[in-house]
Amino acid sequence: MRVFSCEAKYCGCEEINEAMPVNRLLLNNLTTSTILYCKEKCSPCIRVQLTVSLAGRESKWSRGGSGSKSSKNNADEEIEDEEYNEGFELIYLSAYHSMNGINRCARLKVRFHPTDHELNISPKGTVELRCFRAYVSSNVLIKAFPKRANQKDLQQTHEVEDCTLEDFLENITWCKVPNINTTLEDETQVAVINVPENSYMLFKYNVVPRFDSTNPLVIDNLKMTEVRLNFSDIVPCLCVQAWSAKIEDAIRAEKCPFSQYKQFQENIWKLSGLTVEYKGKALQWTFSSPCSIVGEISLCSKTGDSAALCHEIPHSRQTIQINKLSEFQSVDPHPSLCIKIISGDHVNFSCPFDSGHSLLWKVKSEVKHRNVTLTILHAINEMNFSICTVKGNKCDHFLQNMEVINEQMKQLNLISQDCFQVWRSDVQFSPRITICPFDIYARARWTPLLVPFLILVTIVIFTITIKTQILKGCVKVIKFKPTATVADCSTNGKVLLLYSLDYNLFEKLVSTLAYVLCELKLQVAVDLWKRRELVDQGPLPWFHSQKNKVTEEGGKILILFSNGASMKYNEWFQSSEGTIPMHDPYDGFMASLNCVLPDIIKGNVFGKYIVAYFEDLQKKEDIPDIFNIMPIYSLPSQLPEFLQEIGVPANVKSGWKATSYQSTIKNSLDNVIKECQLWEQTHMPWSQDHCKLKLISEGQQENDTMTHCPLIQMEMLSMI
Structure with a gap:
């Protein structure tokens, strides 16, 4: 039996107010769904379905607010009876579009059989509004308003699908x-x-x-x-x-x-740019880039024209935030202060105060005999400075107070042949200016003699050349030059040599090996030839830059092991587990471990790394196990295999007889190895075996005791 029939009509939303007639319909449930409405063009619609029921006959009398008959006058009762006899009730619906604030409304006129409520039954049914116009990918709040006591409005937010819906994509023009x-x-x-x-x-x-x-x-x-x-x-x-x-x-x-x-990918850097502005004491910067970049930015002290010679200022490193204003606070605007950006293999730097900016302070030095006078001139009265003396890989703070000459001049007198670093201490970030007074003094002293010396050298070379032509045809003897220079190295291949400076004679042995490789047409990078660069950059940045250069050009990294190198590795490994290292963590070899170990852990060593040791000074089993994934060669017994692995050019070997050049190399190394053996026997009676026996006799002791025992004494002896 048909219970309800329904007519729908859109109306103005102003009809939904307190003046709506009270009805006898109970709103039980509200559901919505998306359909496609197509006439000339297709558009999305929201279909609204309401489950309603008709209250019993007593509902007629409840309008007065109680279960008994209302006390209204007879005229009002007659009007109410006429409304009942019409046999319909009204339901109002609204649809609010949050996208644009549009509110649409409709009125449902629900008819039912007059006898239904007279039989005191509660018939149920579903009425439907087929289309509330909507927009693709929008949210619409649907409400149904009854006018009945103790019943709240029904409401539901409907999400209209986006254009990924197949029906929308095929039929809605806007989605195409x-x-x-x-x-x-x-x-x-x-x-x-x-x-x-x-x-x-x-x-x-x-x-x-x-x-x-x-x-x-x-x-x-x-x-x-x-x-x-x-x-x-x-x-x-x-x-x-x-x-x-x-x-x-x-x-x-x-x-x-x-x-x-x-x-x-490379074009990102070509289209990127760094803009800086100095305001107050803050250096504001914005790194503009078309794409996201992961990297870091820091301040550094420039000591040359290369980014590799820009030494990072402590605690200045920040994460790059692109297309956003950032800043370094409390910055000294000195021409030597630069900004370095590091992202992967890219290193870019700029010096915002290079030109067009007034110099606020400078350092002068004078040398008389061994007396050094440092004078600091500054344009601002309230400036404080710190000074340290460069000792190898470290810089020790100089504790002596500077003499104040006037408000804009400070002076320090001392006796030293070291280099110095000077920086402002009244700001957070200041570049360190390196001053080497004796270098300047030596150049000033010897420059006037340089021209006559060059003339004399030219005459000598000319004389030797004439005599050589006379003696042409004599037997040529090929031998290694122990006084070769770095300039003798060819650029056919690159080798980065890493070693531990155990004592002075061992450095001589390393130098001999480096010269040998130079004579074999290889370009060798070793820190003992680059002392000034190492001081300017610091050990870790220097080794990192040298490693990148060598690997990019297909060269080799040679790790030369010794007893000291093995012990320093053990100390480095223990310090990573929380043990405090007794040796300087900025030691050259320990710094190089920070560059090498990540490649070993990743397995990125094949074709790049070689390990060698001198069999008369070191045992192979003393080399840490982690290095066993690399080719290991004993010198000088495995010299031919070593030279082949390291990439000695074939044209060098072809010019010499194999036995001749290998014998010459072996003799050059053997002479220095014997000197090292003799020195160790004389100065190192406490060898590694002695230290082990001592540990066994004292019982279970910590590993760092065994590691540091020879290392401490070795360092003391090398200073004698």
């Missing part, structure tokens, strides 16, 4: 977006982007915060079907948007076609 086609032309180094006719196109960088570009392709909407981009203008995060020019506020298609091409 242009296709974006991309072609890379390698010959012309151009990317071609095509969209259909009557379409707009826009290029954008997929980065937050937004990158401000001057490229007109990124700024303007382009109404064209084809755009050609040079490879140099493309970065991985460059995306293309396209949408219909015929539809107002049309949905946009977006595609990032270059995200998987590594060849465009």
Whole structure:
């Protein structure tokens, strides 16, 4: 039996108010669903279904507020009876669109059989409004309003699907977006982007915060079907948007076609830039980049024209935040202060105070005999300074107070042949200026004699050349020059030599090996030839930069093990587990371990690293096990295999007889090895075996005792 029939009509929302007639319908449930409404064009609609029931006959009398008959006058009762006899009730619905604030309303006129309520039954049924117009991908609040005591409004928020819904994509014009086609032309180094006719196109960088570009392709909407981009203008995060020019506020298609091409990664740095501004004592900076970059930025002290010679200022490192204003607070605006950016293999730096900025302070030095006078001149009265003396890889603070000459001049007199570093201590970040008075003194003293000396050398060379021509035809003897210089090294191959400075004679042995490799047409990088660079940069940055240079050019990293190197590795390993190291952590070899160990842990050593040791000074089993994944050679017994592994050019060997050049190398090394053996026997009666026996006799002791026993005495002896 049909219980209800329903008529729907859209109406103004002002009809929903307190003046609505009271009805006898109970609203039980409200459900919504999305349908497609198509007439000339298709659009999404919300279908609303209400489950309602009709209250019994007593509901007629409840309008007065009680279960008994109302005390209203007879005229009012007659009007109420007429309303009942009409056999219908009204339900109001509203749909509020949060996207644009539009509110749409409808009125449902529900009819029922007059006898239903007279039989004191409560019939139930479902009424439906087929279409509340809606927008794609929107939220709509649906409400049903009854006018009945003790019943609240029913409401539900309906989410209209987006254009990924298949019916929407096929039938709704607004959901149809242009296709974006991309072609890379390698010959012309151009990317071609095509969209259909009557379409707009826009290029954008997929980065937050937004990158401000001057490229007109990124700024303007382009109404064209084809755009050609040079490879140099493309970065991985460059995306293309396209949408219909015929539809107002049309949905946009977006595609990032270059995200998987590594060849465009380098262009990120070409389009990026660093802007700085000095305000007060703060150095404000903004790193603008079209794509996200992971890296760090820091302040450094410049000592040369290369980023590798810019020594990082402690505690200045920050994470790069792109397209956003950041700052370093309390900064000294000195020309030697620079900003260094490191991201992966990229190292960029700029010096904002290089030119056009007044010099606030400077250092002068004078040398008389061994007396050094340092004078600091400063333009601002309230400036304080700190000084340290450079001792190998360390810089010891100088505790002597400076004499104040006047408000803008301070002076320090001392006796020393060391280099000094001077910096401002009244600010947080100041560059360290390195002063080597005796270097300046030596140059000033010997420069006047340089021209006559060069003339004399030229005459001697000319004389020797004439005599050589006379003696032409004599037997040539090839032997190694123990006084070779770094300049003798060829650039056929690169070798980075890492070693532990156990004592002075061992350094001589390392130097001999380095010269041997130079004579074999290899370019050798070793810290004992680069003392000034090492002081300026610090051990860790220097080893890191040298390692990058060698590996990028396909060279080799040679780790030369000795007893001291093994013990320093053990100490380095224990310090990573919380044990306090007794040796200087900035020691050259210990610093190089920080560059080497990450590659070993990752297994990134094959074809890059070689281990060697001198069999008369070190046992192979004393080399830490972690280095066994590298090729290990004993010198000089395995010299031929070692030279082949390290990459001695074939044209060098062909010029010499194998037995001749190998014998010469072996003799050069053997002579120094014997000197080292003799020194160790004389000065090192407490060898490694002695230390082990001592530990066994004293019972169970900590490992660091065994590690440091010879190391401490070795360091003391090397200072004698």
